[in-house]
Every structure is written in structure tokens, then in C-alpha cells.
Amino acid sequence: MARPERNLVIPLIAVGNVALIVIMLWLEHWKLTGELKFLLTIPSLAITFSIFGLIIDAIDFKHAEARYAESQRAYVYEIEQKRIVESDARKRAELLLLSKLNPEQRLSYTNYKRFNVVGQKSGDIYTIRCDIYSGNIIRKNKFTKARMAYYCIVHTDSFMPDEDMYLGQMLFLRTDETEFLRTAHRIE
Secondary structure, rough: OOOOOHHHHHHHHHHHHHHHHHHHHHHHHHHOOOHHHHHHHHHHHHHHHHHHHHHHHHHHHHHHHHHHHHHHHHHHHHHHHHHHHHHHHHOOOOOOHHOOHHHHHHHOOOOOOOOEOOOOOOOOOOEEEEOOOOOOOOEEEEOOOEEEEEEEEOOOOOOOOOHHHHHHHHHHHHHHHHHHHHHEEEEE
């Protein structure tokens, strides 16, 4: 299959050449002298070169459009690949989180998108909510179960799955509750 710009170029070149031949024959027919003939030939050549310039501009524009379309396809492909990778990362992170939860926590996470963790030092109950982002940790008194405070401690890496953040919060509370309470943002 011929490229589209060739379908445009060949007829325009033929028209330009025919116009140039007609002008030369006309000049010969009227038996003009060399200098006058030269002066009349220059505008005809200028017209011919203008036609060629338009042809080249049309071809360049078509190539630019093709390059732009190709770059758009590459961008969409890259976004789709990123989405697939992020989806796979999220699935792996959720599987890791579920593997670290006990059966009661796993059931709570599956049904309600939250689970409880017992603080390492105080024994208070912390509910990690996975359905909100900011202030997702609720501290409850271990005896009365009354809410004491909300806490927010989140990751800064936008490419890290949220499930990894929840696992990190759980491990932080299990291993170093004092440091967690010192660094987390308390929301009253």
C-alpha cells in the first residue's frame, strides 16, 4: 500500500512540471530574447518551488501528526503498564497483610476493612481502619473500650500500596508503641 503523502506528491510534481513546460513553450513561441526569457522564467520557477514547498510542508505535517499519534499511543501504553504493576503490587501487599493477621483480624479486615491491634506497652486497643486515609488509627481504652484519640501516621511514598502502610502501622504498634505515640499525629 502506498504511503498517503506519495499519493499527494506525484500529481503536484506533474502539475508543476507541466506548468514549467507550458511557460517555456510559450516563451519559445513568442521568440523572446534571452534576457527577457530569463526574467519571465524566474517567476514560473518561483511558482514551481512554492508548490514544492507546500508539498514538503504537507508531508512534514503528516509526519508530525504520525509522530504525535505514536507518542500518544506510547504514553497510553506506559500508563496501562503502570496501572497493571500497581494493581499487582496492591494484590501482593494485601496478601502479605492478610498473612500477618490472625484469624480474627483477617475476618474483620475482610468484612469491615479494619482490624484491632493490642498496643505493645499499654495494652490499649488500636483499630486500624483501612477505609479512610488520614486519622485511620483509633486508640481505645483496654478496659472501657472508650475512644481516647485518633492517630495519623502515613507513608510518603505515593507508589507504596496502602496495605503496606497498614502492615507497617500494625508492626509499629506491636513492637514500639511508645515511639508510635511520640511520632504519630494525634487528632482530638
